[in-house]
Amino acid sequence: xxxxxxxxxxxxxxxxxxxxxxxxxxxxxxxxxxxxxxxxxxxxxxxxxxxxxxxxxxxxxxxxxxxxxxxxxxxxxxxxxxxxxxxxxxxxxxxxxxxxxxxxxxxxxxxxxxxxxxxxxxxxxxxxxxxxxxxxxxxxxxxxxxxxxxxxxxxxxxxxxxxxxxxxxxxxxxxxxxxxxxxxxxxxxxxxxxxxxxxxxxxxxxxxxxxxxxxxxxxxxxxxxxxxxxxxxxxxxxxxxxxxxxxxxxxxxxxxxxxxxxxxxxxxxxxxxxxxxxxxxxxxxxxxxxxxxxxxxxxxxxxxxxxxxxxxxxxxxxxxxxxxxxxxxxxxxxxxxxxxxxxxxxxxxxxxxxxxxxxxxxxxxxxxxxxxxxxxxxxxxxxxxxxxxxxxxxxxxxxxxxxxxxxxxxxxxxxxxxxxxxxxxxxxxxxxxxxxxxxxxxxxxxxxxxxxxxxxxxxxxxxxxxxxxxxxxxxxxxxxxxxxxxxxxxxxxxxxxxxxxxxxxxxxxxxxxxxxxxxxxxxxxxxxxxxxxxxxxxxxxxxxxxxxxxxxxxxxxxxxxxxxxxxxxxxxxxxxxxxxxxxxxxxxxxxxxxxxxxxxx
Numbered sequence: 001x002x003x004x005x006x007x008x009x010x011x012x013x014x015x016x017x018x019x020x021x022x023x024x025x026x027x028x029x030x031x032x033x034x035x036x037x038x039x040x041x042x043x044x045x046x047x048x049x050x051x052x053x054x055x056x057x058x059x060x061x062x063x064x065x066x067x068x069x070x071x072x073x074x075x076x077x078x079x080x081x082x083x084x085x086x087x088x089x090x091x092x093x094x095x096x097x098x099x100x101x102x103x104x105x106x107x108x109x110x111x112x113x114x115x116x117x118x119x120x121x122x123x124x125x126x127x128x129x130x131x132x133x134x135x136x137x138x139x140x141x142x143x144x145x146x147x148x149x150x151x152x153x154x155x156x157x158x159x160x161x162x163x164x165x166x167x168x169x170x171x172x173x174x175x176x177x178x179x180x181x182x183x184x185x186x187x188x189x190x191x192x193x194x195x196x197x198x199x200x201x202x203x204x205x206x207x208x209x210x211x212x213x214x215x216x217x218x219x220x221x222x223x224x225x226x227x228x229x230x231x232x233x234x235x236x237x238x239x240x241x242x243x244x245x246x247x248x249x250x251x252x253x254x255x256x257x258x259x260x261x262x263x264x265x266x267x268x269x270x271x272x273x274x275x276x277x278x279x280x281x282x283x284x285x286x287x288x289x290x291x292x293x294x295x296x297x298x299x300x301x302x303x304x305x306x307x308x309x310x311x312x313x314x315x316x317x318x319x320x321x322x323x324x325x326x327x328x329x330x331x332x333x334x335x336x337x338x339x340x341x342x343x344x345x346x347x348x349x350x351x352x353x354x355x356x357x358x359x360x361x362x363x364x365x366x367x368x369x370x371x372x373x374x375x376x377x378x379x380x381x382x383x384x385x386x387x388x389x390x391x392x393x394x395x396x397x398x399x400x401x402x403x404x405x406x407x408x409x410x411x412x413x414x415x416x417x418x419x420x421x422x423x424x425x426x427x428x429x430x431x432x433x434x435x436x437x438x439x440x441x442x443x444x445x446x447x448x449x450x451x452x453x454x455x456x457x458x459x460x461x462x463x464x465x466x467x468x469x470x471x472x473x474x475x476x477x478x479x480x481x482x483x484x485x486x487x488x489x490x491x492x493x494x495x496x497x498x499x500x501x502x503x504x505x506x507x508x509x510x511x512x513x514x515x516x517x518x519x520x521x522x523x524x525x526x527x528x529x530x531x532x533x534x535x536x537x538x539x540x541x542x543x544x545x546x547x548x549x550x551x552x553x554x555x556x557x558x559x560x561x562x563x564x565x566x567x568x569x570x571x572x573x574x575x576x577x578x579x580x581x582x583x584x585x586x587x588x589x590x591x592x593x594x595x596x597x598x599x600x601x
Contacts, residue, residue, distance in 0.1 A: 001136055002522040004086040004093075008054050011081045013047040015074045015582035020051050020574075022524070026554045027571030028547040033562060035578045047576045047583030048560045052149045052526050058083045058098045059133070060141045061105070064151050064528075069100055074582065089136060096133055107133060138517045143171055147510035147519065151528040158458075158477060158490055158505040165475035166462055172513045173436045178429035182422050189418035196415055199408040206401040213394050222387035233376060240369045247362035254355035261348040268345060271338045278331040285324040292317035433462050436512065444508030450545040451500045452537070455482040458490075458505060477505075499533035503542060507549070514553075524556040531561055543567045 003022045008014040023029060033046025053063040053072070062068045073081040080101025087094055095108040106122040125131050139148065146157055146168060157165065170176045292313070381387075437460045448456045457480040478487035479501065493501070510525065527546065531539045543559065547569045550557040559565070575586040 001520045002088045003524065004088060006051065006055060006058075007082075007084040007086075008050075009082045010074045010077050010079060011054050011057075011072055011083055012050045012074060013045075013578060013583040014050060014054070015077055016584065018584045020585050022556065023572050025571075026521075026550050026556055028543070028550045028569065029556060029558050030565060030567070030570045030573045031558050031560045031576065032565075032573065033576045033578070037578050037580050044562050046578040048562070049151070049528050050583065051576065052528065052560070054083045055085065056144065056149055058085055058096060059137065060144065061098070062141070064145060064149055064154065069103075073100060136520070137523070138519055139513075140171055142168055143513050143517065146506065147513040147525070148523060149526045149528065150506055150510070150530070152530050152532050153528070156502045156506045157509045158502050162474045162476060165477075168509075169436065169440075169462060169475055172509070172516055173432055174516075175429050175432060175436075178425045178432070182425035182429075185418045185421040185425060189415055189422060192411060192415040192418055196408065196411045199404060199411050203401065203404045203408060206397055206404055209397045210394065210401065213390055213397065216390060218383055218386040218390040222381055222383035225381050225383055229376075229379065229381070236369060236373055236376060240366065240373070243362060243365040243369055247359065247366055250355065250359035250362045254352065254359045257348065257352040257355045261345065261352050264341060264345045264348050268338065268341050271334065271341060275331070275334055275338060278327060278334055282324065282327040282331055285320065285327045289317070289320040289324050292320045436516070437462060439515075440508055440512050443511040444504050447504035447507040447545065448501070450541070450548065451504050452541040453497060453500055453504065456480065456497070456501070458501065458508075459487055496535075500538060500541070503530060507545075521553060521555050524558055525550075526558045526560060528560040529562065530559060531563055531565070539565070540567070543569070 005022065006020040007017065008020070009017045031048050031051070033044070033048040035044060035046045038045060049064070053065075053067070057063050057067075057072055063072060080099055082097070082099045084098075085096045087096065092109055095110065096106075097108070098105045105125045107125055108122045123132070125133060137144075145151070145154070150156070157168065160168065440460055441458065444460075445457045448458070459478040459480065461476050461478075462474065477490035479490055479493050480487050481495075481497075490501075513519065514521075530542060534542060543565070546557050546559065549555075550571075559570075576583055577586065578584075
């Protein structure tokens, strides 16, 4: 951000349109004043500080001393106050405008041209949350007053109370953000702890549901029924196999007994045929015997004549008698054999009947087992539906439990991380404080030497964390000098070197702020009335220090003073005059000032 020109109209003592043009390049510049309206005031009241009040009001809507709104408008004029700044950033030219009555704050981007067509639409900074001006400037109002517009008449850094110093130091290093982050981490840790407690409660509830599902015993009863069913089925299979073996055996026995009976009946039938043959033989033998008997009766049965038996006839009769007896004996033996066989047949028939009964019983057993198998096959587990519902509920609860465990683990891990950063952010803050203090001491003590305070040093200490984890806010400054054996608190110091120490402390703080906040080097540094309380040598040392500082940093440094400083190393001198018509810049009392053109109305 390179400042080009600043225009004021109706702003405090600058009534008419006046342009203050910034010189190009770095260096030490002197802004003096001449009050031609009230000669006895010399340089006082000319409007020197008003230039920087206007620049401050343009950015922050209040002056160095906090004046706002109508307080900045010139007395006795109609209309409102207006301040404009032409500047260049990254090759683009801008005009920043703030007005009072009407109140506005706008940013215009444009080319360094002549016609209105070179202007681009304005940005209303009041409504823009991403204010590009202050975003590029990177400075709060308090930091601006401590590293850009430094007024000796206002309290400097070392003049502030401990709390104010600590606050300003924290603002420059952006330290409070670590406390904010720690507080946010603590809040999130507490919130996450509540989430964790809630998840633990949910997990306990799910565990209770699982226990209740287990206590219901539906699955156990269903399993017990299935076990009993398998046992019955196995017993039925075993009994069926046993009955099948028995039936098969009975069937074999039945067929065997029937075959034996069939054979016996066949034998008996053959014996009956033999008996018939024997009876026929017996009939023939008896017929022969009868015939032989007739012959031996001595009388002819036909003629009735007496017959005289011969030995031959007696032999025939004897033979016929013997043959009959033989046939009778054979027939009797056959009868006995038949009776015996018939008895065997009767007994065999009983065996066949028994075998058939046994086979029939075996078949009935198989039929009963088949019916039992059918009934068993049709049986359903009366507890299976309830067990399935229980299993489904268990699986659902277990899935919820698994998710709850994962969420609880994640929540506990997140809570541990938040809890870690509660102290972690504070530790980062303390580390940055230590680093910032060391850097501030180096910068300040270097300026002490440049300001002629050889052998002098300032020591700083700042916030400390208590055992309870709270932060004790404060900022203590100790002064080491050749004339004291030990360090002396700044508040107790009242020597003639106080003004130089104030300026050294302010320069060191400004250096720290610019370094840490990345303030563009094109933003100037203004020292308003810095020579108060300084001896002639002190003034020379101060101006030498500021000149070297401007060259080293490539920055414009302005010294605003009511004294006529005869310092030969100024790179430029500008005078603010004040007449009855108001203040104006040296050589310019009209609106024809150099710089960018006035914005279109």
